[in-house]
Amino acid sequence: MTVSVLSLYRRITRWPAGHWIFSRLVCFKAPYFATIAPRFVALEPGRCEVRIRDRHRVHNHIGTVHAIALCNLAELSAGVMTDATIPADMRWIPKGMTVEYLKKAVGTLHGVATPETMVHSAVDGYQWPVDVQITDAAGEVVFRARVMMWVSPRRHA
Template sequence: MAASVLAQYQRITRWPAGHWLFSRAVCLKAPYFASISPRIETLEPNRCVATIRHRRKVTNHIGTVHAIALCNLAELTAGLMTDASLPASMRWIPKGMTVEYVKKAVGKMCATALPAQRLVESDQGYEWPVDVTVTDPGDQVVFRARISMWLSPRA
C-alpha cells in the first residue's frame, strides 16, 4: 500500500530542499497544479499552507494574480489538507467551490486551508466544507473559498 500523503510529506520535508521536492511530487501526481508552481509550506491534519509567487505565468491582463490561479491554489491546499486529515477508511473528491475575490492579488500569495467543521468517520458519504483564505505579503486577505468535499467510505 502506498504511503499516505501526510507520511510522505513528513519524510520528504526532513531533507534539504524537501518542501520543494514534495511540492514537485504533488504536481507530478496531479499535473494541472504545476501551472501555478506551488510550494507546500505546511501539511498536517486539519491544516495546509501553500504559496505561489507572483510571476508572469499566473498574471492576468491588469498585472495581478489571475483569479483561476487563486482557485487552483485553494483547491490544492484544501485537497491536501483533506487527504492528510482523513482516516484510511475514507476517500474524498471536491464537489463544489464558492469563491470571493476580496481585493487585487499582488505579490506572493499564501493560502491556508482549514476545515469548517469537525471530521467524522462514517459508513455513509457526506459533504465536508473546507475554508481557504489567501493573503498577500502584507497579510491582507485577497481571496476566500469554501470548497465542499464529498467524503465517503473506501469501496
C-alpha cells in the same frame, strides 16, 4: 501498502529542498497544479499552507494574479489538507467551491486551508466544507473560498 500524503510530507520535508521536492511530487500526481508552481509550507491534520509566487504566467490582463490561479491554489490546499486529515478508510473529491475576490492579488500569496468541522468515518458519504484564505505579503486577505468536499468510504472489491 500506500504511503499517506501526511507521512510522505513529514519524511521528505526533513531533507534539504524537501518542501520543493514534496511540491513537485504533488504536481506529478495532479499535473494541472504545476501551472501555479505551488510550494507547500506546512501540512498537518486540519491545516495545509501553500505559497505561490507572483509570476507572469499566472497573471491576468491587468498584471495581477489571475482569478483561476487563486482557485487552483484554493482547491490544491483544500485537497491536500483533506487527504492528510480524513481516516485512511475514506476518500474525497471536491464537489463545489464558492469564492470571494476581496482585493487585487499581487506578490507572493499564501493559502491556508482549514476544515469548518471535524471529519469522521461514516458508512455513507457526506459533504465536508473546507475554508481557504489567501493572503498577500502584508497579511491582508485577498481571496476567500469555501470548498465543499465529498468524503465517502473507500469501496474494496
